[in-house]
Amino acid sequence: MADCYPWQQGLWQRLAGREQHAHAYLLHGPAGIGKRALAERLVSRLLCQSPRGLEACGQCKSCHLLQAGTHPDHFVLEPEEADKAIRVDQVRELVNFVAQTAQLGGRKVVLLEPAEAMNLNAANALLKSLEEPSGDTVLLLISHQPSRLLPTIRSRCVQQACPLPGSGESRAWLHQALPGVAEEERVELLMLAGGSPLTAVRLHAEGVREQRALVVDGIKKLLKQQAGASQLAESWSDVPLLLLFDWFCDWIQLILRYQLTLDEQGLGLADMAKVVRYLADKSGQSSVLAMQDWLLEQRQKVLGKANLNRVLLLEALLVKWASLPGPG
Structure with a gap:
């Protein structure tokens, strides 16, 4: 099951506790605050055949298939390469999936991230599925920048802002996630991540502090005329x-x-x-x-x-x- 972050508890109870679900949700907020984990947790709950309260049981056939990544009624749509657009052909595959009957007799659930990666043709191709979903289908769109989405996409979804953790929550979580990193470095990482603790962990893994030190040193040399623009760009x-x-x-x-x-x-x-x-x-x-x-x-x-x-x-x-x- 996907991780549950402390700052999501209130939102999770509202989402998972709904008796009837909308056909499409737009989960939005800054990158690095756990939107994907929240969406995957909701996928598990929506597809589970024997949910226990607000959680998936983890034991039914549907849960086992989902854990194995072979659930026939679950569709994930992402860019085929990092930082590339989601193409119209990919969305057409999603549309075909939505039109099919659920193979396990329950819901079909689509997870699309990031929604703003769809190019214009892809976004337009998705509109019909958002307007007239087939059967009991729930589409979960994740967006880090909802302002970049077509207004027609946003208007056809239940828009749900995902909470950004407070400073205390972020620092406490980061202390557990990066126990071997000094507190001063964790605070700096959190600032570089704009307060998003998951982004802070990713930036640490990518060596962002070393990258920034290189850039800052270059800027100082540039202003002192000790390095040129071409040299630094390379x-x-x-x-x-x-x-x-x-x-x-x-x-x-x-x-x-x-x-x-x-x-x-x-x-x-x-x-x-x-x-x-x-x-x-x-x-x-x-x-x-x-x-x-x-x-x-x-x-x-x-x-x-x-x-x-x-x-x-x-x-x-x-x-x-x-x-x-x-x-x-």
Whole structure:
């Protein structure tokens, strides 16, 4: 059975305790807060032939088939490759599945993640199944960015915001998940993860603190004219592009915030605090705002899986960043 996280208990009781289920749910919230685990737990409960209260029994034929990954009435739809779009052909397979009769005589359950990965044709192909599901079918859509979904997709689902754990809950859970990591490092990981504890664990496994140290060191050398944009763009080849843009968007926001408030407590993590203050003091506000607009525009392209030349994009980013100090 999927993990149960403490911050999901209230929502789980409401979802699993329903006497009648909607034909489609949209479970949404930031990445890394356990939406997939919640959805898989609900799949188990919906398909179980002998549920015990709010939980699947774990012993019936349906539970055994689900555990083995061979349940005929369960359909999972994901991108075929990481960070790729969900294609219309994949959705057509889902539509065919929904049209069939349940082989075990109960429900059919679909799990689709992330829903925003569907391209336009795929999303349109899904609409009919959302409007007129066949038989007792429940579709569980998971979205980290529901604003990127078609309004027609959102309107045909029961939208359910999934809770983000509080700071205390996150730190307590992370203490158990990463017992060998120092508290200071766990706090930093949680900040880098935007408060999402599961993302913090993933970032730790991916060596994000080492990646960030490489990037921060490069930015400092860039501003001191000890390294060039092309050299740095090449040296950051192993750092995910979206992660880089997340960091630069965060830093430009901190620069603008300090220009407006002069709040010494609002400079972000210690590794870039001095750089943020330096750039806030030396950069014109119009240049900072223009940089923020450009970063957000490029980040949207990255999110939209645009066909981008990574090195040229990073070179452009670094040239613009190096030109921030000065009149503007």
